[in-house]
Amino acid sequence: MTDENQYTLKEMMAIAAAREIRDGDIVFCGTGISMLAAMAAKHISAPNSIIFFETGAIDSQLTEVPMAVGDSRVMNGAAVNGSLADAFATMQNRITGGQVVGILGAAQIDCFGNLNSTVIGDYDHPRVRFSGSGGAADVGSFVSRTIIFMQQQRRKFVPVLDYFTCPGWIDGPDGRKQAGLTGGGPEMVVTDMALMGFDDITRRMYLKGCYPGIEPEQVLDNMGFGIDISRAEPVPGPSETELVILRERCDPQGLILTNRRRPPAG
Amino acid sequence: MNTSSDKVIGLAEAIDTFVVDGAHISIGGFTINRNPMAAVYEIIRQKKTGLHLYAHSNGQGADELIGAGCVARLEIAYAGSGRFAPTCIRFKKAVEAGRIQVEDYSNYHMTLRFTAGAMGVPFLPTRSGLGTDIVNKWGFSEEMRRGDSRLPDRKLHVIDNPFNGWADTAKVVLVPAINPDVTIIHVQKADPQGTTRIDGLPFADVVQAKAARHLIVTCEELASPGSLREDADRNQIPFFCVDAVVHLPFGAYPTACYRVYDYDPVFLNRYREQAETESSYRAYLEEMIYGTCDHAELIEQIGKDRIRAIAADPDTGYAVGLDRR
Numbered sequence: 156m157t158d159e160n161q162y163t164l165k166e167m168m169a170i171a172a173a174r175e176i177r178d179g180d181i182v183f184c185g186t187g188i189s190m191l192a193a194m195a196a197k198h199i200s201a202p203n204s205i206i207f208f209e210t211g212a213i214d215s216q217l218t219e220v221p222m223a224v225g226d227s228r229v230m231n232g233a234a235v236n237g238s239l240a241d242a243f244a245t246m247q248n249r250i251t252g253g254q255v256v257g258i259l260g261a262a263q264i265d266c267f268g269n270l271n272s273t274v275i276g277d278y279d280h281p282r283v284r285f286s287g288s289g290g291a292a293d294v295g296s297f298v299s300r301t302i303i304f305m306q307q308q309r310r311k312f313v314p315v316l317d318y319f320t321c322p323g324w325i326d327g328p329d330g331r332k333q334a335g336l337t338g339g340g341p342e343m344v345v346t347d348m349a350l351m352g353f354d355d356i357t358r359r360m361y362l363k364g365c366y367p368g369i370e371p372e373q374v375l376d377n378m379g380f381g382i383d384i385s386r387a388e389p390v391p392g393p394s395e396t397e398l399v400i401l402r403e404r405c406d407p408q409g410l411i412l413t414n415r416r417r418p419p420a421g
Numbered sequence: 422m423n424t425s426s427d428k429v430i431g432l433a434e435a436i437d438t439f440v441v442d443g444a445h446i447s448i449g450g451f452t453i454n455r456n457p458m459a460a461v462y463e464i465i466r467q468k469k470t471g472l473h474l475y476a477h478s479n480g481q482g483a484d485e486l487i488g489a490g491c492v493a494r495l496e497i498a499y500a501g502s503g504r505f506a507p508t509c510i511r512f513k514k515a516v517e518a519g520r521i522q523v524e525d526y527s528n529y530h531m532t533l534r535f536t537a538g539a540m541g542v543p544f545l546p547t548r549s550g551l552g553t554d555i556v557n558k559w560g561f562s563e564e565m566r567r568g569d570s571r572l573p574d575r576k577l578h579v580i581d582n583p584f585n586g587w588a589d590t591a592k593v594v595l596v597p598a599i600n601p602d603v604t605i606i607h608v609q610k611a612d613p614q615g616t617t618r619i620d621g622l623p624f625a626d627v628v629q630a631k632a633a634r635h636l637i638v639t640c641e642e643l644a645s646p647g648s649l650r651e652d653a654d655r656n657q658i659p660f661f662c663v664d665a666v667v668h669l670p671f672g673a674y675p676t677a678c679y680r681v682y683d684y685d686p687v688f689l690n691r692y693r694e695q696a697e698t699e700s701s702y703r704a705y706l707e708e709m710i711y712g713t714c715d716h717a718e719l720i721e722q723i724g725k726d727r728i729r730a731i732a733a734d735p736d737t738g739y740a741v742g743l744d745r746r
Contacts (some may be wrong), residue, residue, distance in 0.1 A: 173582065182727040186501075186503050186504060186507070187504060187507075210451055210622050210624060211529060211622050211623075211624070212622060218737075219739075219741070219742075221503075222453065222503045222504040222505065222684070222686075222745060223451075223452040223453050223454070223480070223501075223502065223503020223504065223505075224451070224452065224503070225450070225451030225452035225453060225454040225455075225478070225480075225503070225622070225624065225731070226452075226453065226454065226677070226684075226739075227454060227621065227679045227680075227683065227737075228737075228739055229622075230621050230622060230679060230738060231737055231738075231739075236621055236622045236623075236627060237622075238532075238622070238623050238624065238627065238628075239451075239477065239528060239529070239624055239625045240532050240533075240536060240625065240628070243528065243529035243532060243549070247529075247548060247549070249588075249589065263516065272526065273525060273554070278554070278558045279560075279561070280519065281516060281517060281662050282517070283513075283517065284508065284512070284516040284517050285508050285513075286496060286499050286500050286501035286507060286508045286509070287498055287499050287500060287525050287529040288498055288499065288525065288526070288528070289478055289498055289499030289501070289527070289528050290499075290528040290529065291527070292496075292527040292529075292530075292549055292550045292553055292555055293468050293527045293528060293530075293549045293550075294528040296548055296549040296550060296551060297548065297549065309561040316477045316559070318554050319552075319553045319554040319557075320553060320554065320555065321553065322550075322551070322552045322553055325552050330552070332594075333550070333552075334551045334552030335548065335579075335590070335591045335592030335593075336548060336552060337548075337589060337590075338552050355668070356604040379709065404715060408744075408745065409746075410503070410504065410745060410746065
């Protein structure tokens with residue numbers, strides 16, 4: 156297991172995703188850890204990346220962690236405060252959308268990186284109801300690449316989604332084209348154990364690498380389908396610099412990195 | 422739509438007049454920002470029922486309307502209040518118990534649907550959702566749709582691009598227009614005639630406003646007649662779209678109102694906890710909503726200290742350093 160005294164798995168996840176963001180990327184952020192990854196990338200390796208939210212805020216200069224993509228904090232130092240229509244059009248637009256990397260999360264993922272964030276069980280009589288697509292289906296349909304955060308659990312990596320909310324590679328190499336979608340698809344899955352990629356030919360998920368102290372078998376034990384582990388290479392843990400930036404510049408209040416909760420008032 | 426020059430009325434009268442039982446409604450704002458919460462609470466106090474709610478990501482406002490039993494049918498993209506409730510709790514319970522009927526769309530779908538309503542076209546196309554269950558699975562059955570003249574016959578419709586491969590597109594999803602009976606938004610400024618100014622992100626408020634048959638605008642500041650015309654570039658909604666102007670300080674509380682106040686983390690955290698069981702949720706409703714005669718009394722009950730803590734910093738538009746745990 157990870158040495159908890161050095162860093163947490165949440166910190167590892169945020170940094171692993173931040174490393175995937177390239178300078179000049181337009182980064183579509185959701186709520187929570189994806190915002191931290193985007194903030195960290197801007198401070199570490201991608202100073203010219205652009206943080207952008209579905210609510211319409213473009214190139215936010217985040218100084219405090221937003222608690223939602225509608226938080227007034229996303230407007231801080233923004234270049235443009237657009238509307239929802241502007242934000243999604245930016246992704247659907249072939250010229251600008253090709254530069255967008257979307258960061259997503261979900262309740263379930265399958266081997267082609269398709270996501271469920273709607274229900275567990277039958278759609279008409281769900282056992283568990285989640286928030287629904289939000290902008291996820293839009294992002295998955297439009298942008299050039301996506302990075303997906305998941306918890307490494309058997310019930311979350313499933314052979315068949317209970318509900319297909321957001322398109323990944325659909326059912327393989329021609330899936331997106333057959334469905335009528337262009338653009339790219341999922342590039343990487345970031346879990347609390349490992350990183351997965353998608354094969355260039357088959358578009359199936361494979362193990363890219365495990366975090367320090369994690370073995371590929373542990374990852375497979377926590378998935379509901381098998382994946383190729385032959386290409387796995389060790390993922391380096393966070394550097395001192397990465398950790399300091401993440402903790403002190405991105406989330407000093409520990410709003411996302413820790414789960415501290417205020418006791419009930421009154 | 423109303424062309425008169427003075428539309429200022431009280432909130433109770435506005436809700437009583439325009440939000441009838443069974444009305445198709447939409448509310449402005451996004452997750453925990455600029456929801457028209459005073460109006461939501463007044464709808465709850467007046468015990469409106471059978472509402473058909475159209476929402477993109479109207480987290481807190483939608484959850485409270487659902488929790489209080491006002492909503493029968495919901496068309497929505499995202500029911501979450503950010504980190505305070507990644508899935509809105511009363512929404513989750515109502516869907517799992519089968520108490521409301523739900524139709525799922527994406528945020529862009531809902532935005533386009535309001536835009537189509539505002540433009541006066543029956544639908545708009547997008548590439549979003551192709552290949553997904555948002556297209557394939559319908560919450561409202563075809564029979565239900567055919568039997569209700571206020572619903573389009575289809576949830577959405579996929580067609581081949583009629584311009585062949587133009588714009589590198591093979592297929593598009595057509596999403597149907599929404600024209601709510603009433604939209605309610607909360608804004609920073611409006612004048613008595615109804616000219617409306619939103620500071621910061623407008624979310625989808627402007628198209629929601631223009632798509633509606635009736636529009637209630639609640640505002641932090643009632644601008645003097647004509648004063649907003651001095652800087653018309655900053656106004657988004659023409660006065661003739663507006664039916665009622667309600668002067669309502671803290672009208673978005675406990676959600677945020679950019680440049681005026683932040684969301685209240687104490688309220689939202691407590692709401693999340695109280696929403697968990699039927700009895701604690703009932704107690705919340707009795708204490709905070711039914712137990713207060715109007716929004717001013719609710720704000721008074723919250724107390725000066727908490728209201729002071731969320732006052733927006735003039736430079737950033739939010740409460741810098743606010744304890745949000």
